[in-house]
Amino acid sequence: MANSKINPKKLLKTLLQILVTSAALYLVLRKTDVAKLGSIIRNANPWYLLLSLLFFNISKVINAVRLNRFFKAIGIELSAMYSLKLYYLGMFYNLFLPGGVGGDGYKIYVLQKNHGLKMINVFHAVFWDRVSGIIALIFLSLILLQSSTFATHLPQFVPYAWVVLITIYPLTLLLNKLFYKQFVEVFTITSIESLLIQIAQVISVFFILKALSQNAHMIDYLAIFLISTIATIIPITIGGAGAREITFFYLLGFIQVETHAGVALSLIFFAVSALSSLAGILTKISHETSVPETQKS
Template sequence: MLKTVIQLLLTVAALAIVLNKTDIGRLTSLMSHANPWYLLGAILFFNISKIVNAIRLNRFFTSIGLRLSAWYNLKLYYLGMFYNLFLPGGIGGDGYKIYVLKKNHGLTAINIFGAVFWDRVSGIFALIFLSALLIIPSSFATLYPGEMVWIWVIAGATYPLSLLLTWLFYRQFMPVFIITAFESLVIQATQVISAWFILMALSATANQIDYLAIFLISSVATILPLTVGGAGAREVTFFYALNHLGLDVNTGIALSLIFFAISAISSLVGILSRIRHEKSGEPLPAASE
């Protein structure tokens, strides 16, 4: 309980710091006048990323001998995504998936944990790789030209390191390494496209590479278990990074808040599916359904 209270306080504090230093009137105006057609594009690509994510996770499940139907796995994934909104660092849904699969399918928790954990790690490697690729042509390169060689090193070393760690610690996932690495890139790329649609909805056509680079960097920040569902962490990252580059903070905060709203709306599919099953009295679907 104490841990949860601390994380709630950090979330509120982070958002309060950002909103206190933001032009609320302009932020509200930006969001209220956002182009709805571009927002629909953002919702579409966000959910494409989540569907591909569910497919990737199912490959890891198959590698440990857990065979789930695509539909069952997708519903479980969206339900986990809903729980991620309310628990720190976006890991609550992962814990729920491990619990349900251990209870219903007879595998050890450590094997299921390995699949869920390595699914997360493969996503982080893709996130780091694409972040580096977007930093290279961004304004950060102009400000810190000497440091760009290290960004190139990071980009070049990301997947060799990922391959090495997979071989050392999770060798059972080696047969699916290439396809899951590709899917990880697709997941992060479609989220970047979703963010781009939000920028277009906000009529932010200048410095888009900078906003998208910070978007990916802020996604790394949301992984840290400091705030509830990553809320506040992304906004703080946008606020300080955009201030550092001398860019419009309001656009970045609006992008962050709208992206969170899209995530929240999309995750309702998971909880609505569960409520429907509970009200109808039907059992949860079997893995083969």
């Protein structure tokens, strides 16, 4: 990964991410009472925040297990600890080195360069891991939205939401069978793990809300969190900062709920994510992997 030359495309991407992140945060904070926001964050219960940190990292451990299961499906044998280290390093690259390799790209790079694997095989595993997570996000978002204030504001969309809920996993399985047959055998277990990952993150956010003494509109906040997570998947901001805040600000405003707690929640969640990502600095990637000859490039 050592490269002293500056890549103009990566530099431009980094500058664009910084610009979009700054613009989104400015747009939100310009319409927010910053003093009140700061007071809400300062008075947050630290014990609930520790529980939030715990469940966030539980979600990441499950995520590493799921990704390792996809690797095994294409014949890449990684130890559980190696996979976890690789995942946290990916988190670190994704958050602290924007515009460059990125978390997913870093995983592909390491396995391809250090272990002589076909890049396309690793790409398929990482890509389907991401798709599996997005499907779980959509599924849980729609479940929460059915019981949220949004359902009363937009009742005309409720039937469509139920159609998506009923069909999303059968259609995903069909897509799996048509284009990613190598992952069909692990479809059920990885789908369950994907749901557990998002549930653990929802619990993490629940504890942030408890830390902020925010007990009203709980379902609304949790639903918006899942929607904001979908929004942060598009790598146009640094670690999702700005995208999550602007999603909370405008969706809470749409249902006429006070926005300060939502913005505080999103900022704290980013801090939890950043703190957890720092563990990537402590990891060391070695060559502890076994790959069948058919998987080597």
